[in-house]
Amino acid sequence: MAKRIKVAADLSTEEKIKEAARKVFQQKGYAATRTRDIAEEAGLNLALLNYYFRSKEKLFELVMVEKMQKLFGVIAVILYDTENTLETKVELMVTNYIDMLLEHPDLPIFVLSEIRNNPGRFPGNLPLGDLMRNSRFATQLREKRPDLHPMQLIFSILGMVVFPFIGGPVFEGAGLVDKPTFARLMEERKKLIPVWVKAMLESG
């Protein structure tokens, strides 16, 4: 009989733990997560967690870095972009962000609430600050509307894009939108928000 070639091998133990950690940490938050939850989710012995990653904290940091990169990465791409017009950039940012959030709807609330619960753990590490201030994007905003602080527009764009995902559970819990409707609305928003932003930039 044909020798079974090792195909689609199981994830390594290390990766199984990380995968379980991503899931459980995101679902319950750092403080409410017990290392035993992660071990069980991974179907592995508890001690393996400390064997591969020294501690709950270290494992969490690993997961958290990934999540933060995912959450802030989309913005960074737009900021680095020196080619496109402001209008195109807004379109790109909105579309990319919504697509990412449709795949990871509870990413923002997770990251933001962990930062909030333990600000000390995440020192002003993000190079997002200067980047955002000195980006071509910020300059373009200033050119178009020198009377407006760029953050006013960034808050608004991000708010319109991200808030539905943060508030989602509440609105779904209240029976205001079901999951398929929500997805449809978010698709629609990819077109709506850029139009709205344009209208905002031309107002006042």
Next chain:
Amino acid sequence: MAKRIKVAADLSTEEKIKEAARKVFQQKGYAATRTRDIAEEAGLNLALLNYYFRSKEKLFELVMVEKMQKLFGVIAVILYDTENTLETKVELMVTNYIDMLLEHPDLPIFVLSEIRNNPGRFPGNLPLGDLMRNSRFATQLREKRPDLHPMQLIFSILGMVVFPFIGGPVFEGAGLVDKPTFARLMEERKKLIPVWVKAMLESG
């Protein structure tokens, strides 16, 4: 010598505990809060917590109800309003909400993340659902823009108002805005957002 009349008496023990609970729960979240933290913050013996409120959970629920009322109350007021025009309602909502959030900046992230971490604890209790669907506000939105799902506008208005407070810590941590600037921007937003919403409603 004049008999000292009992003036500005200390808070009752019960109220001291609640006050401390509000502070600590909000700061660290339910799971990361130890009953000892609350007792210490209140300057009281640990056992008093269980004497006045049966358990950590019961005390938390009490605090949480208050916070949710504060967070959703502002919206309810607007929904019940049958007098004002859509335009005025938007102005009222934005102003009231921003004023409230300036006083309680970390209310939204707290409530939303606790709901997220433990959706089971908060059953579809909010009567906000039908209220919002059948409100005069929703009707007014539909009249003005029948082509738009009302939630598209509600998501946008709430997003523009609430998001800066949810994302605040990140932007401050990144050195993008300092506290006084933030407050100034939020004051400015009370005028900006209604204008923007008007522009949005007239766009497309």
Next chain:
DNA sequence: ATTTTTTTTAATCATTTGATTAAAAAAATC
């Protein structure tokens, strides 16, 4: 003043939880 009730305290319990250890099992190396 005495008794009764309410409030507060210190000490302690039982469980949970992150982490460790020593030994077994599996894999790799020689």
Next chain:
DNA sequence: GATTTTTTTAATCAAATGATTAAAAAAAAT
């Protein structure tokens, strides 16, 4: 195939934590 190294397991530890208890202190009622 024996030896060494890596991986996994079961058992256990020590600290933390929510809760209880019995007694003391304070306040209220009689």
